[in-house]
Amino acid sequence: MQQPIKKRSPSYKKAVLHLQKDRKLSKIITQVGKCQIRVIDNKFEALVDGIITQQVSDAAGKAIAARFRDLFDGNFPKPEQVMEKKIHQIKKAGLSMKKAEYIHSIAEMVYSKQIDFKLLEDQDDEQIISELVKIRGIGRWTAEMFLIFGMGRMDILPLGDLGLRNGIAKLFDIDKPSDTQITKIASKWSPYRTVATWYIWKGVKNFKNV
Secondary structure, three states, X not given: OOOOOOEEOOOOHHHHHHHOOOHHHHHHHHHHOOOOOOEEXXXXXXXXXXXXXXXXXXXXXXXXXHHHHHOOOOXXXXXXXXHHOOHHHHHOOOOOHHHHHHHHHHHHHHHOOOOOHHHHOOOOHHHHHHHXXXXXXXXXXXXXXXXHHOOOOOOOOOOOOHHHHHHHHXXXXXXXXXXXXXXXXXXXXXXXXXXXHHHHHHHHHHHHHO
């Protein structure tokens, strides 16, 4: 039987009150409703989910993640359980060969403590990103998703995320906004840029009404 994924939902009341000062974002917040970012307690799981969802749609990512769990009787595996599988077996979840290799390698690194999540806890966002991008298969976007969904960091602005870029383009009527423009717009959202990003992801379908 598949076990429920252990997630926690921090309080976002202060963040929402701060973000509602932005008129355009406030309308999106009203339309979307309560912030429901779910932080995954199992950091190995959060990191693997980041690999799985690289460059695929949200629906495809969820489907592949479910099939990955099915390889382990519906439960998210421990690193040693992943290591027991052959890479071609992991690939059967619908992953590319490279992603299957990345996940297998990361399992080995977590098991051997080459990746020590406890040590990351005390580091700031950029320090964690700097450490994670040294690992094969992890780029800045994946590291930022880990900070959001694995560590609950509140002030992440994933500039490389297409959903965020397209959302800001529509919300603020800017054709192909640059990193500088996005950073400037988002500066007023700090220290809650993670929450603003989530609302933009969720509210994109409503932008034409803002």
